[in-house]
Amino acid sequence: MADKIHVQSNINGYDVDFLCESRQSLLEVLRDVLNLTGSKEGCNDGNCGACTVTMDGRIVESCCILGVEAEGKEIITIEGVASADSLHPVQQAFLEEAALQCGICTPGFIVSAKNLLEREPDADEERIRFWLAGNLCRCTGYDKIVRAVLKAGEVMRKG
Amino acid sequence: MATVTGQEVVDPGEYKIIGTRPVRHDGVDKVTGRAKYGADVQLAGMLHGKILRSPHAHAKILSIDTSKAVALPGVKAIVTSADFPILKDQSLDFGETQGNIRMLAENILANQKVLYKGHAILAIAATDQHIAEEALDLVDVKYEQLTPIFDVKEAMSKDAPVLHENLTTIFRVDRFGKGEDTGVKGNVAGLIQFKRGDLDEGFSKSDIVVEREFTTQTVHQGYIEPHTSTGQWSQDGHLTIWTSTQGSFVIRGATAAILGIPESMVKVIPMEIGGGFGGKTITYLDPLVAILSRKTGRPVKITMTRKEVFEGTGPTSGTYMRCKMGATKDGKITAGELYLAYEAGAFPGSPVGGGAMSGFGPYKIDNLQVDGYDVVVNKQKTAAYRAPGQPQAAFAVEPVIDELAEKLGMDPMDFRIINSVHEGDRAPSGVPHLKWGCEEVEQAMRDHPHYNEKLDGPNRGRGVAVGYRLNAGGSGSSATINVNSNGTINLITGSVDIGGTRTAVAMQAAEVLGISIDDVNPTVVDTDAVGWTGATGGSRIAFDTGRAAILASYQVITEMSERAALLWDVDPSDIVFEDGIFVSNKNTEDTMSFKELASKLMGTGGPVTCSSSDTQGGVGAQLAGHIVDVEVDPETGKVDLLKYTTFIDAGKAAHPSYVEGQMQGGALQGIGWALNEEYFFTEDGTMANASFLDYRMPTSLDLPMIDTVIIEVPNARHPFGLRGVGETVLIPPMAAIANAIHDAIGVRMDRLPMSPGAILEALRDNK
Ligand code: FES
Ligand code: FES
Numbered sequence: 001m002a003d004k005i006h007v008q009s010n011i012n013g014y015d016v017d018f019l020c021e022s023r024q025s026l027l028e029v030l031r032d033v034l035n036l037t038g039s040k041e042g043c044n045d046g047n048c049g050a051c052t053v054t055m056d057g058r059i060v061e062s063c064c065i066l067g068v069e070a071e072g073k074e075i076i077t078i079e080g081v082a083s084a085d086s087l088h089p090v091q092q093a094f095l096e097e098a099a100l101q102c103g104i105c106t107p108g109f110i111v112s113a114k115n116l117l118e119r120e121p122d123a124d125e126e127r128i129r130f131w132l133a134g135n136l137c138r139c140t141g142y143d144k145i146v147r148a149v150l151k152a153g154e155v156m157r158k159g
Numbered sequence: 160m161a162t163v164t165g166q167e168v169v170d171p172g173e174y175k176i177i178g179t180r181p182v183r184h185d186g187v188d189k190v191t192g193r194a195k196y197g198a199d200v201q202l203a204g205m206l207h208g209k210i211l212r213s214p215h216a217h218a219k220i221l222s223i224d225t226s227k228a229v230a231l232p233g234v235k236a237i238v239t240s241a242d243f244p245i246l247k248d249q250s251l252d253f254g255e256t257q258g259n260i261r262m263l264a265e266n267i268l269a270n271q272k273v274l275y276k277g278h279a280i281l282a283i284a285a286t287d288q289h290i291a292e293e294a295l296d297l298v299d300v301k302y303e304q305l306t307p308i309f310d311v312k313e314a315m316s317k318d319a320p321v322l323h324e325n326l327t328t329i330f331r332v333d334r335f336g337k338g339e340d341t342g343v344k345g346n347v348a349g350l351i352q353f354k355r356g357d358l359d360e361g362f363s364k365s366d367i368v369v370e371r372e373f374t375t376q377t378v379h380q381g382y383i384e385p386h387t388s389t390g391q392w393s394q395d396g397h398l399t400i401w402t403s404t405q406g407s408f409v410i411r412g413a414t415a416a417i418l419g420i421p422e423s424m425v426k427v428i429p430m431e432i433g434g435g436f437g438g439k440t441i442t443y444l445d446p447l448v449a450i451l452s453r454k455t456g457r458p459v460k461i462t463m464t465r466k467e468v469f470e471g472t473g474p475t476s477g478t479y480m481r482c483k484m485g486a487t488k489d490g491k492i493t494a495g496e497l498y499l500a501y502e503a504g505a506f507p508g509s510p511v512g513g514g515a516m517s518g519f520g521p522y523k524i525d526n527l528q529v530d531g532y533d534v535v536v537n538k539q540k541t542a543a544y545r546a547p548g549q550p551q552a553a554f555a556v557e558p559v560i561d562e563l564a565e566k567l568g569m570d571p572m573d574f575r576i577i578n579s580v581h582e583g584d585r586a587p588s589g590v591p592h593l594k595w596g597c598e599e600v601e602q603a604m605r606d607h608p609h610y611n612e613k614l615d616g617p618n619r620g621r622g623v624a625v626g627y628r629l630n631a632g633g634s635g636s637s638a639t640i641n642v643n644s645n646g647t648i649n650l651i652t653g654s655v656d657i658g659g660t661r662t663a664v665a666m667q668a669a670e671v672l673g674i675s676i677d678d679v680n681p682t683v684v685d686t687d688a689v690g691w692t693g694a695t696g697g698s699r700i701a702f703d704t705g706r707a708a709i710l711a712s713y714q715v716i717t718e719m720s721e722r723a724a725l726l727w728d729v730d731p732s733d734i735v736f737e738d739g740i741f742v743s744n745k746n747t748e749d750t751m752s753f754k755e756l757a758s759k760l761m762g763t764g765g766p767v768t769c770s771s772s773d774t775q776g777g778v779g780a781q782l783a784g785h786i787v788d789v790e791v792d793p794e795t796g797k798v799d800l801l802k803y804t805t806f807i808d809a810g811k812a813a814h815p816s817y818v819e820g821q822m823q824g825g826a827l828q829g830i831g832w833a834l835n836e837e838y839f840f841t842e843d844g845t846m847a848n849a850s851f852l853d854y855r856m857p858t859s860l861d862l863p864m865i866d867t868v869i870i871e872v873p874n875a876r877h878p879f880g881l882r883g884v885g886e887t888v889l890i891p892p893m894a895a896i897a898n899a900i901h902d903a904i905g906v907r908m909d910r911l912p913m914s915p916g917a918i919l920e921a922l923r924d925n926k
Binding site for chain 1: 186187189190191192194201289381383385431432433434435464465657658816817819820823827828850852856858859860862864865
């Protein structure tokens with residue numbers, strides 16, 4: 001059996017040590033080693049976005065990153081988006097706009113959309129559609145997702 | 160006044176909760192990543208399984224040698240079809256009553272023969288998934304290859320290679336009837352036929368006749384969550400299954416039957432589900448994890464890869480279809496003939512019956528014949544996909560309607576309205592309609608600004624199509640309500656929530672009980688914890704499980720009225736419940752809100768807990784219609800969507816946001832099916848595009864906003880007038896887009912997908 005490697009990382013604001021095999025993806029480590037199952041696996045080859053997390057502030061598909069690459073990095077997963085007492089505006093907008101049906105794509109969309117709005121809180125429909133094109137949703141037709149992100153942007157602009 | 164009296168529809172416009180848009184109860188868990196889906200199950204000592212699949216589309220299995228795989232450190236157990244008691248000694252025999260369940264078992268693990276590329280052969284459990292995967296490479300299977308057959312028309316021909324030696328054609332005139340065995344052997348498993356009037360006479364009365372052929376390809380539901388299941392077989396014989404399914408009781412029954420154990424020994428825990436669209440109503444993994452767990456004494460989880468989802472689960476049928484219709488000069492349809500040949504995949508059971516019921520559904524036709532053939536081919540066994548079989552049939556009928564209107568010089572919506580179907584008219588299957596919104600939807604489309612505004616620019620066009628579906632329901636729903644002392648209720652059902660139904664059902668209970676939606680805590684529980692409940696499918700949950708919740712709510716009112724009577728020392732029949740308040744007829748000063756009375760239950764006889772079940776059915780006939788504007792690039796053949804509006808008769812929209820969501824999601828799937836989705840098979844039956852990259856589903860960038868118009872013609876069989884809304888939405892899109900393409904560039908597309916290559920070819924042929 002493959003040897004395990006010791007990795008030190010910061011996940012959702014906490015310093016985390018874990019052991020993983022060199023062949024394990026970051027998604028596998030998050031889900032199976034750290035029990036952070038909020039990031040979902042839809043394809044395991046970078047084409048659905050359900051596993052989206054941020055790594056040092058950039059969105060990545062965690063299925064396409066190795067667990068060992070998290071060494072020394074800051075990772076934010078869906079579990080790290082809300083604060084203890086309130087939801088992030090993107091999460092709140094998803095609820096109010098009914099932007100989820102089955103919800104399996106939702107963690108990836110929220111992590112992606114939050115990252116966009118932190119850079120460009122005034123992103124318009126076209127920009128949002130472009131940014132989210134790496135996240136597949138089969139249930140909603142994207143309409144309500146786009147509206148939710150527009151609404152969250154408005155809230156974030158007001159501060 | 161929000162009083163609900165028995166089964167009557169009372170003032171559909173005057174509800175307190177029905178028709179509002181509350182935040183769904185499971186929402187916070189789903190936006191924070193806390194909601195637990197099937198693949199999220201983690202159990203101590205859990206093993207991981209992987210499945211070996213056939214590299215051939217049609218072959219005999221000569222031998223399986225697993226000795227090297229077993230020897231790999233970390234491998235714990237292997238399951239083959241020899242472990243299924245139901246398959247042990249016999250291969251598939253269609254004559255027996257257990258045929259269906261054995262067929263299901265043979266699809267889960269091949270027995271003697273593999274029938275499509277991707278057909279599962281065995282599963283291996285190991286300490287982690289990578290080891291299980293390595294072990295698959297060490298299995299040696301010897302095959303004798305047989306000639307495969309992929310094309311539905313070829314499979315129907317006399318000298319075609321045969322998939323199942325004992326398969327004979329069953330003839331039916333009723334979709335769910337037993338039918339009669341014709342004794343004719345081959346690949347045609349079934350013929351369903353609807354006939355009415357005299358076809359020749361009908362066509363002889365017509366001034367114009369249009370006849371066209373159509374083909375469509377295999378497409379997948381495309382749910383983002385792959386199938387997954389975890390099983391734990393306990394030493395006491397109890398089996399627990401954590402799974403992603405639309406129907407926990409259906410999985411319980413099928414798993415128990417395949418394993419040859421009583422249902423009562425199986426507990427199925429339905430996890431949150433990441434989409435299904437019909438594709439998660441059958442079992443693939445549950446019996447495998449069960450046997451692997453029995454062999455190892457440890458919990459075993461199998462999660463499919465995306466490639467396995469495409470290659471090893473049930474998409475919907477590719478088809479060959481012909482439609483011929485005739486009409487008089489003044490726009491009256493006189494006759495219609497529809498021929499449908501649907502690929503079932505490796506085992507019988509295509510959704511051709513659905514197509515046969517649906518195709519001519521939106522039109523009053525006195526002379527018609529529909530023939531639907533169910534044909535086995537060496538492809539994945541098809542499974543239900545949202546309005547099964549109906550989108551294909553609409554793709555054959557609606558372009559013919561459009562062409563008839565064009566040739567008659569009539570507006571296509573006016574033409575539809577002339578031939579609209581009303582209360583008392585009969586559906587193609589012969590059943591008379593109750594009141595439904597066929598013409599109402601058509602009128603709304605014709606009068607809508609989108610239909611009437613100008614569309615300028617070259618290569619732009621507008622198309623319309625409608626789709627009909629009869630939602631049956633009635634497979635059974637149970638609901639339990641426990642009243643809490645603070646006046647809230649726990650509402651317990653067994654209906655897997657695939658798109659907001661917890662809340663849609665909770666709203667109905669809240670409406671009856673006169674409490675706020677936040678005072679309802681709806682929970683979906685396992686098969687040990689609630690009465691039998693059929694699958695989430697057939698657009699039935701808001702309706703059927705809603706009715707069960709309403710019936711349980713009535714019981715709660717009855718019981719609580721008795722408690723109020725006790726407190727006020729009057730007869731229970733003197734208690735009236737109105738607008739959430741219990742009032743005594745004897746002394747109108749005696750009033751108590753639901754909440755107040757709830758706090759007095761312990762002193763008046765103990766907790767109130769009421770259960771109810773419902774099998775009435777009657778989710779109802781329904782029309783949906785789509786208007787779409789496209790722009791076609793004649794250089795590349797690419798079709799862009801400019802504007803999209805969808806219409807549906809929802810009866811009454813319980814939660815309009817989630818009705819709209821169904822409409823928009825249905826449009827998305829239809830747009831994908833119309834423009835680029837297909838199983839791209841190579842000559843040996845390999846799906847060449849078995850990834851999300853290559854099986855390209857619509858992204859946010861491909862679509863415009865999708866506008867929605869909800870029409871409400873109340874359904875007499877539901878207290879609030881609901882109809883199911885999940886499926887009809889997928890019937891019109893392909894035809895609407897085909898009609899729009901014709902409007903844009905003057906060619907009639909007769910095959911799906913209408914990909915750039917197909918458009919260019921059609922343009923060339925048209926010149
Ligand atoms: S699971 Fe990573 S992109 Fe699909
Ligand atoms: S809500 Fe189901 S995939 Fe997006």
